[in-house]
Amino acid sequence: MSGKILYTNMENFENDVLRSDKPAALDFYSEECPPCAALSPKFDRMAEKYGDHMKFIKIFRQQNRSVAEKFSVKSSPTVMFFNDGQEIGNRLTGYISKPELRMSIEEILGNTFDKTDLKRVDCDVLILGGGPAGLSAAIYTSRAKLDTIVVEEGITGGQTATTYHVANYPGTNGVVIGRHLTDNMRKQAESFNAKIDDLKEIFEVNLANKIKYVKTEDTEYYARAVIIATGAQPRELPAEGESEFRGRGVHYCATCDGAMYQDSSLIVVGGGNAAVEEAVFLTRFAKHVTVIHQFDNFQASKIAQEEAFNNPNISIIWDSEVRKVNGENHVKGVTIENVKTGQLSEIPADGIFVYIGTKPNVEFLNNQASLNDYGYIKSDADMRTSLEGVFAAGDVRDKNVRQIATAVGDGVIAAISAEKYLYHAK
Numbered sequence: 001m002s003g004k005i006l007y008t009n010m011e012n013f014e015n016d017v018l019r020s021d022k023p024a025a026l027d028f029y030s031e032e033c034p035p036c037a038a039l040s041p042k043f044d045r046m047a048e049k050y051g052d053h054m055k056f057i058k059i060f061r062q063q064n065r066s067v068a069e070k071f072s073v074k075s076s077p078t079v080m081f082f083n084d085g086q087e088i089g090n091r092l093t094g095y096i097s098k099p100e101l102r103m104s105i106e107e108i109l110g111n112t113f114d115k116t117d118l119k120r121v122d123c124d125v126l127i128l129g130g131g132p133a134g135l136s137a138a139i140y141t142s143r144a145k146l147d148t149i150v151v152e153e154g155i156t157g158g159q160t161a162t163t164y165h166v167a168n169y170p171g172t173n174g175v176v177i178g179r180h181l182t183d184n185m186r187k188q189a190e191s192f193n194a195k196i197d198d199l200k201e202i203f204e205v206n207l208a209n210k211i212k213y214v215k216t217e218d219t220e221y222y223a224r225a226v227i228i229a230t231g232a233q234p235r236e237l238p239a240e241g242e243s244e245f246r247g248r249g250v251h252y253c254a255t256c257d258g259a260m261y262q263d264s265s266l267i268v269v270g271g272g273n274a275a276v277e278e279a280v281f282l283t284r285f286a287k288h289v290t291v292i293h294q295f296d297n298f299q300a301s302k303i304a305q306e307e308a309f310n311n312p313n314i315s316i317i318w319d320s321e322v323r324k325v326n327g328e329n330h331v332k333g334v335t336i337e338n339v340k341t342g343q344l345s346e347i348p349a350d351g352i353f354v355y356i357g358t359k360p361n362v363e364f365l366n367n368q369a370s371l372n373d374y375g376y377i378k379s380d381a382d383m384r385t386s387l388e389g390v391f392a393a394g395d396v397r398d399k400n401v402r403q404i405a406t407a408v409g410d411g412v413i414a415a416i417s418a419e420k421y422l423y424h425a426k
Contacts, residue, residue, distance in 0.1 A: 004051035010064045018085040023108050024055040030076035034162040035095045039077045041155055042098045045199045053109050081108055094243030098153055099201055122222045123147045125418055129229035131158025132404050133394025135185035136411030137227050142194035144419045152198040157182030158231050160404055169404050202364040207390050225389045225418045230361040232395040237354045241325030249331025249351050254278035261351050263287050269322055270355035276300035276308050283313040291316045360396045372398045383414035391418055
């Protein structure tokens, strides 16, 4: 925890925030809140870097409801910025990324902070991404006595680290907390001397040369081999309230979260294979599932469609899109619009599962590796990409199944392939 963070409450709010002698970043946080847990180390890191120019403050939302209500804060975490007693900049909510937070801060501060001198680091294997794929790769490469560094933009563990209930990972006792699972992976990698550099943004890469180059905000990495394990993220539901209720009724993985909705009414958004197949899967738990699709037909396979059409616990609303997620502390339903007639209607539900596609985290590559039509990295069975000495693992690569177990398998294969490449490259 950073020593530059101030904790305030409703009694001290005016003096700490509104009368601050410099701009203030205010984090409304809650307990048992996965997005809050994910934001906390990023907020700490920003306080360490920019604390001389901006005040970083946290306020516990549940115990300071009057302050939250005054500023219409309805979700945790919410980061607001103040200067001279007035709110400035844009609010950030939900799963806030480090780049989002940094760019918001720098937009307010301008060039009032010092740039960090870059240090040089050389290694055998540089792994980009610290989720299950990257950490599994690090276990294998570091155990093979290869100098291994993992660079992660957020906290290690990726999406798994912010998932409370993982019920399908082999070898666990029923349900495991995602953070516990990835913490064990990290500790195992570090026990073999892998180095983890988390909360690092990738600004520049050059992977075409024999020695690979990756630049972050404070370090220039030079590596003999690179494993890309930066993952993919679900395409977010483009509706009001999505970020507020993400993790509190808005979900992106039925396999992970469906069992929590026994005898409930659920909504699935989408019409491809994932949406239709997961709608059928969710009927194992829910008493009824409503599929909302923007077109008048599914894009899923015929077999998947037949299963859905023949399931008495599934109903379908065609030609409609979700405009708003409704609820208080948890989802209570959605407002949808018929895209042909413009008519709005309310659909009650206890939870929403969204399947409108995913997007790989490959922006930093600048097309240096071959990608498929959807932006995923092309790789062979040995995880080799189109670039010599560069491998891909996990959700970032072109594949059909994206689960924690498959990411781990990819990471292991990529690590072994990298080890063989380096042996022959001597």
